[in-house]
Amino acid sequence: MxxxxxxxxxxxxxxxxxxxxxxxxxxxxxxxxxxxxxxxxxxxxxxxxxxxxLPLQQVETLDDGRLRIGALVSNTALARHPQVVTHYPVLAQAIMAGASTQLRNKATTAGNVMQRVRCNYFRDGVSPCNKRQPGSGCAALGGLNRSVHAVLGTSDHCIASHPSDMCVAMAAIGAQVTLQNPQGQSREVNFADFHLLPGDTPWREHALEPHELITHVTLDAPLGTSRSGYLKLRDRTSYQFALASSAIILVMDGPTVIEARIALGGVATKPWRAVEAEQHLIGQRMSAQLMSEVAEMALKDARAYAHNAYKIPLGQQVIARNLRDLTAQESV
The missing domain is CATH 3.30.43.10 (Uridine Diphospho-n-acetylenolpyruvylglucosamine Reductase, domain 2)
Structure with missing residues (x-):
């Protein structure tokens, strides 16, 4: 070191x-x-x-119903906060599905948002990796790419998947990231735009300007009488990164979907919002056929590599199973 x-x-x-x-x-x-x-x-x-x-350890409800989270709120404190448990249970579930108790006690909200990829070629310090050494190549493209590599949002320069559970839930909920620069100015970035696709510049992972500091993450107001769930599939149930995960929020009128949010983890290079799949749900009566259609639609642009083709049906399964569990009584 x-x-x-x-x-x-x-x-x-x-x-x-x-x-x-x-x-x-x-x-x-x-x-x-x-x-x-x-x-x-x-x-x-x-x-x-x-x-x-710094005084960034508070969670407060704003007048417009949004929840403002200080950058230094620990993962444990956030998952246990009464407002999160009551109004954003999918976030509490996602946080508790990630890491160990010791890490959750130490890790912060902003640190989790800024979490780096778990790609073994990025972390070994010697393999070609465009994130670590721009222009050196991507060893994962022709190497072992089974578990921590993506099928959505990839490029010929990087296929590492984003590792955070918390961020998948935040992508489904919707949020704003507040940044402060050295000139004392603050700006907000939509959470959906904060994490960048690798494209031709995989070393640039976030929409941060030089020396900017995350001060808050503000969640969108909760969706009324919604139901939600976070489902994570992994090699083992204890302290393991997702092979595929989904955060889903639904507002239902009987068996009919009024509003839907679907986000995916483990299968994409950033927290992945499946907007087209969400829109396909709205106004329709929930059924096994509809769940299958939505799951296929969310992964229709997926691109498999040598060892992770299984992530496409697994990603579909994690959506369909989550929808089934959330609507078991209303499905027709």
Whole structure:
């Protein structure tokens, strides 16, 4: 692990100003991804700006019904928060499906949003990887790409899947990410636009400008009398990243779907919102045939690689099973 200097930020302004005046600076919160990657010598940092004492640990309901989450709220605290449990149960389920208790206690909301990929070629430090070394190639394209590689949103430059469970639920709910820059200005980015597809620039994973700091994530207002569920399929049930997962939110009038949100994890290079599949549900009576149609539609643009073709039917299954469980009494 390389040596680095350490600065403890006293305010958001102090944090972003410190980051903007020091070379190769990283923000340190829970450190559950950052420190691992620094130990592997995959991520370089000459300076760490510790933001743990910033006043970003509150969860508050806004006047318009949205839920504003501070960047430093731990995953455990967020999953257990009464407003999340009551109004956003799919988020609580997704968080509790991820990592271990110890990691959830340490990991933060913003850190989870910024979580890096689990691709073994990215993390080994020596294989060609365009995320780690732009222009070097992608070893996963012709290598072992079974579990942590995507079938949606891939490119010829990167096929690593996004690892977060929490972000899949947030993609289904809808959210805004609040960023602060060194000039003291704040801006909001739609959650759906925050994570970038790899395209020709896989090393750019997020819609952050240099030295910007995430201060909050604000969830859209809950969908009235909705029902929701997070289903995660993995090799083992304990502390494992998703092979395929789905976060689904439904508003029903008897057997008829009034509104629907579907997001996928494990199968895509970013938290994946299946908008076309959602629209196909609206106004229709739930049935086994409809579930199958929606599942196929969500994966219709999938592209399989040597070892992960199974993720296409698995992704379809994780949608159909989730829909079945949420509408068991209303399905016709």
């Amino acid at each position: 390389q040596t680095f200097d350490y600065v403890r930020a006293q305010s958001c302004a102090h944090a972003v100003n410190s980051a903007s005046t020091l070379e190769l600076t990283r923000y340190l919160a829970g450190g559950t991804t950052l420190l691992d990657l620094m130990k592997l010598d995959v991520v370089k940092a000459d300076h760490l700006v510790d933001i743990n004492r």
